[in-house]
Amino acid sequence: MHPAQSIEKFSREIDSSNDPQALRRIAKDLLIAWKQQQAASAWVLRQTHGL
Template sequence: MGNSIELTTGQQFEIERFSRAIDATADSEQLRDLAKQLLKAWHSQKAATTWVIKQQLNPSL
């Protein structure tokens, strides 16, 4: 797949584990809370990735 990012087996396992937990959750409040946590985690990861890239491009900062 050329430039695609490959997930580790552990990451794939975690995705499956959380997917099953989501599927098993009937409480809409729990699902909303989980969605908010995932949104925060996603944006934190994006910020961390941006920081690492900036550090590699300009290590003197």
């Protein structure tokens, strides 16, 4: 999925939800994705710089 599509998908889900549990789940999914991306970026930097 293209990043813009992913952003749009999550934005629509958030905007359409009145369910606190669903919003919590979305927030946790986004947190996990963010932290995984940070870890992947750090790994690439370590590999690039031979650390």
